[in-house]
Amino acid sequence: MKMSNGQMGRRLLGLTAAGMALVAGGMAFAAQPQPWEITLQPAATPVMENIISFHNLLLVIITLITLFVLALLVIVVIKFNAKANPVPSRTTHNTLIEVAWTLIPVLILVGIAVPSFRLLFQQLDIPKADLTVKVTGKQWYWSYAYPDNGKFEFDSLMAQDKQPRLLGVDNEMVVPVNKVIRVQTTGADVIHAFALPAFGVKIDAIPGRLNETWFKATKTGMYYGQCSELCGKDHAFMPIAIRVVDDQEFASWVEAAKKKYASGGTSTYASAAGPTQ
Ligand SMILES: [Cu+2]
Numbered sequence: 001m002k003m004s005n006g007q008m009g010r011r012l013l014g015l016t017a018a019g020m021a022l023v024a025g026g027m028a029f030a031a032q033p034q035p036w037e038i039t040l041q042p043a044a045t046p047v048m049e050n051i052i053s054f055h056n057l058l059l060v061i062i063t064l065i066t067l068f069v070l071a072l073l074v075i076v077v078i079k080f081n082a083k084a085n086p087v088p089s090r091t092t093h094n095t096l097i098e099v100a101w102t103l104i105p106v107l108i109l110v111g112i113a114v115p116s117f118r119l120l121f122q123q124l125d126i127p128k129a130d131l132t133v134k135v136t137g138k139q140w141y142w143s144y145a146y147p148d149n150g151k152f153e154f155d156s157l158m159a160q161d162k163q164p165r166l167l168g169v170d171n172e173m174v175v176p177v178n179k180v181i182r183v184q185t186t187g188a189d190v191i192h193a194f195a196l197p198a199f200g201v202k203i204d205a206i207p208g209r210l211n212e213t214w215f216k217a218t219k220t221g222m223y224y225g226q227c228s229e230l231c232g233k234d235h236a237f238m239p240i241a242i243r244v245v246d247d248q249e250f251a252s253w254v255e256a257a258k259k260k261y262a263s264g265g266t267s268t269y270a271s272a273a274g275p276t277q
Helices: 005-024 046-079 095-124 247-260
Strands: 131-138 141-146 152-156 173-176 181-187 192-196 201-205 211-215 221-227 239-245
Touching: 046 095, 131 173, 131 192, 131 201, 152 247, 173 247, 181 192, 181 201, 192 239, 201 211, 239 247
Parallel strands: 131 181, 173 239
Antiparallel strands: 131 141, 141 152, 181 211, 192 201, 192 221, 221 239
C-alpha cells in the first residue's frame, strides 16, 4: 500500500494522538480499543500489569535475536558470495559453534520459561475470592449471576443506542474495586469466550462445564471486552461491559439490582435480539 505524504502525516498524527490518549487514559479510566492503538490496552489488574511487562521483555529478546540473525545473513551475503569468495572453505563441522548454538537457545528458553510459568500460576491460582460472579455465554449475549449477594441474575445485551458503539450494553456487570472477583464461566448453547483485555482475562465459556478465572481491578471505571470464540452469526455483537465502582456504590447497586432483577434474567433488549437455543 502506497501512502502520500499527507496520508503519512495524518497517520503519524493519529499515532501521536493515540499515544497521548493512552497517557491521559490513566486518569479517566475507560478501557476500550482506541483509534490507531498499536499496543496492549492499559492494565487495570496486577495480572495484566505482569502480562504487559512479560510482553515487553519478550519484545526485547525477540528483537535482539532477529537483529542478530539478520546481521549473520548480511555477513554471509556480503562476504561469502561467489564473487567475493570464489574458493569456498570445505569445513563441515565446528564443535565449539555447534555446542554454542545448541546451548545458548536452551538458556534463552529457560530464561523465558521462568517468568512465563510464574505468570501462568498467578493467573490459574485463584486467591481467596471476595465475590463470585457466574457468567453464562448465550447466543448472543451474556448473563451475569451474583450467587453471594441475594442470588440475582440478569442478561446483558449490546445496546445499539449506547456508546461506545458495539461495546455499550443495557445492563453492565458491576464489581467493587480492589476486591478479588472469582469469575465462573459456562455456555448455554455453544462455546463462547469471556475476554477482557484490560484485566488480562480470557477464558472459554463451555456448555456443561464450569471454568474459573479471577481478576482484581485496581481502578474504578468502565472496562470493555468481547466474546472471543466464534459462536455464530452475532458473535461480534455480544460485548462485555464491566463497571468497577467503590464499595459503597457497589452495595447500593446490589440493593437496586436485587429489586430490578427479582423476576430473573430480564433485559430490555431480550425480545428484540430473540435468543435462540
Ligand atoms: Cu459468543
